[in-house]
Amino acid sequence: MYKLLRNALFIAALLGFASCKNGSIFKRKPEKSDVTGWNYNDKNQGGYYVFKAKDVKTGPGLVFVQGGTFTMGAAQEDVMGDWNNTPRRVTVNSFFIDKTEVANVHYREYLHWLNNVFSDPQYEAVLRGAYPDTLVWRSELAYNEPYVEFYFRHPSYNYYPVVGVSWKQAYDFCVWRTDRVNENALIQEGYQNKNVIKQELNGGGQDNFNTKSYLMGEYDGIPSKPKKKGNALLDAQGRPRTKVDFTDGILFPDYRLPTEAEWEYAAYGYISENPQPRKSEKKRGEELIANKQIYAWKNDGYDNLRSTKQGAWQGAFLANFKRGNGDYMGTPGGLNDRAAIPAPVTSFFANGFGVYNMSGNVNEWVADVYRPLTNLEEDDLNPYRGNVFTKVDVSGGQGNMRDSLGRLKYIPENDSDIVNRVNYQHSYAINYLDGDSISNVTYGYGITTLINDKSRVIKGGSWMDMAYWLSPGSRRFMQEDQSSSTTGFRCAMSHFGPAEGTSSKLKNGNFFPKSRQKR
Template sequence: MRRLTAVSLLVGTGVMLTTAACNKGGGGLFGKKKEQSSATGWSYNDPKMGGFSVAKNKDQQTGPGLAFVQGGTFVMGATEQDVMGDWNNIPRRITVSSFYIDETEVANVHYREYLYWLGRVYNESFPDVYRNALPDTLVWRSELAYNEPLVEYYFRHPAYNDYPVVGVTWKQASDYCKWRSNRVNEKLLMDKGLLSKADISNQADDNSFDTKSYMAGLYEGTPGKMSKGTKNQFKNPDGSPRTAQFEDGIMLPNYRLPTEAEWEYAALGLIGQNPGASKKEGKRGEEMIMNRQVYSWGTNTSGLRDIRRGNWQGQFLANFKRSSGDNMGIAGGLNDRASIPGPVKAFFPNTFGVYNMSGNVAEWVLDVYRPLSPIDGDDFNYFRGNKFQTAYKNAENELEKDSLGQLKMRDVTDEESANRLNYQKGDVINYLDGDSLSQVEYGYGITTLINDKSRVIKGGSWNDRAYWLSPGNRRYMQEDMATNTVGFRCAMDRVGSPEGNKFKTGNLFRKQRQKR
């Protein structure tokens, strides 16, 4: 196979560089007239002028399965009485950047697709990769209940294809997000003609596609038709094919677990309460959210559908447990039509078009749990759990990939961070967490059940009371544990305009005329 060479290297979380200035002559980026830099006057995408490659301005496309969530400010935290006495969700106003989130929870069929790919690529040389990704189906067992059919059938039987996957740890959910990122970007490169589809059957072990390894020039893939063409931007100045970078605007940012703030913001769907969100209103809606919302579907706090629109009384908007022994209602009038998790699109979506943010299964989010994180965290893109990493380089100062084809990464050291203004440590999970130096150690299982492996869980489940359905409530579990009530969904960063595609950032005004 022919090895792709990179003209430039971008490692880490990619950001699309889409700024390109237009010359007076126009003609387009790849037309007869070369586009020129407004800073130097040199032409872009011209081998005779150095070959600096710049993509056309373009919007970020929406990845498979995602819904766009326009960011904004909101009051994060409790909307109900703190009946549990945790005092871990103190209301606080924060701002969340625009982002994408899965319309639904990850379903059994999605996770089985992931397992199939792991088995096909790694099972011969690294069978533990497949085995370690398997969900724990024994989470359905109980000492005093007959749940063996769910142990045997819930994950595998096609009747449950569209039901949310459970028995997945936080680590397994995070690995799924990484795999999904690579599969989506690989297909985008194939669709663009930069990679050959013949690579699909040739991938194994360390020659499996990884986005970061590909951009570093370490993936030994077969160039596609576009790479072999004579007129395109994916050429080095010497005419050899080059790998696409995030600057080319083809690949998408990584899928990942949503942060707690993102999840809660998406669950509330407050855009539906904003009078300025309607085109008919013709006005902006700052500071006009009408009330504090209890559940994810809007101002209908009772949780019952409107029977005047053709639905019978008692058909709930979420899958949850009403009281002891009541998981679905009475025969002939099942109120949520689900005794266990229901299909991922079974209930009413909120105004962002996102399903089951209240009920069905609770969900892992990215954050490390601390009771008072809402007070400690930033008021912009609040998050606790940063442990910064960078690309690993060997003794020859070269990048490497591991035996699974992924780019090797390493933790950022405190020495590398000491002279920075914005952070001074590589691992800041415990930042502002107990003492001036943040050197906190938790006696897990002795004095507390909280440590650095405790991850936040949001949203109620099919086996939870209505109290836990409120998006502001929060719980936690160890990242290497799993239950039959917890699943997950993925999120993705948004680059470009926070209002969505076809919108510009900032308020733009005409240039004022002045005498020269």
């Protein structure tokens, strides 16, 4: 009898705990505002819903890069005499970056979506402008026609880096990728009906999901009920809502091209230099970078270009590059990098952050506008040149803020509206202190220089480059509307939350035990 009574009490306790957890019997004490004393998440006290702080999830294809300080710029003698990469100390905040370069199969997925959504003849120019230029393979004195025909299209090259893509095309790919990832996130959480994809791909045109249009209320899609019961989003009156806001923590930040500083920092993979990278509050690594690397891996013997690990791979090249004039992959029977042209995106040696081909394979577009002396003027925290500060064009009124592609329309901020600001006074900051009226510097594009405000930085060296260009510190440029057979790209994403990582155990700042000061 005693055993039966004990079991009954135990079951009752479990049911009580479950009821308490679901909030149907016992209610947890509500969190209060530190500034007003009002309850959060209480419809009777304003209905201000505050979601538990959580880190940004790692988006598809990305790896986390823990930020920090490093010496940006030249890692070896400036044999080209460019004087465009003087070393200096900077810091970049933590961020995400693609594990690999964007491959042909990924870019074809993008074109598949465009061709189905914008199938109406009025969008012909949009589709034509998105295709990579396969003619970049042609040369007057080489037989490269097979690459013109097959490199982008043939399945044997599915996971080779896409080339022939301009900076503008890479930028548009990042916008498209953001929207598809966020659309899928809403579908998975149950806030958009899965049929919205079929609707789009059936010639939806302007009426396609765009993250910023969705957040501004310019696009609704097909709202649905959340899949997780008891975890619905609520409005001020405590009623479930189907519209997601960015503060709900469901949507991802934008995919974008990495800044030059982010790209260079990620390329070095310096976290591998740290003997004890922190994995919890109980352990922290040492603030130490022992050596200035030349390439995207540790300086570790030989000429730093070959594997030093004993075994079959000892002496094999760690990157895809041109060893010397006419030597792209070695000799038959003893091929070294085994790639006369670009190689698959996961080939060769991943660096300390687990990122592939930051040295060699293809050059990569970064976000920055090129200036030879930018590193002398930029901020030392998250340096970047290329800002044009914009705002949403609301002149058309609610419901008319999207362009023909379904994206929000933006216009530059009016300088007269920001003239009294302390931190910036002009919306157009691309040529700030180097090409503007303050600097008294002019760039006579096509006359005295090949540099203008459309010159974008490329980094990393390629399958056609000598080893010098494989150093992450080296930099070159192309016009943003140009492309080549040696240049591709990868995407990045901003990280919000603890700088050390994506673990909930880690925090921003140091939190010491509470103690009272002795009098």
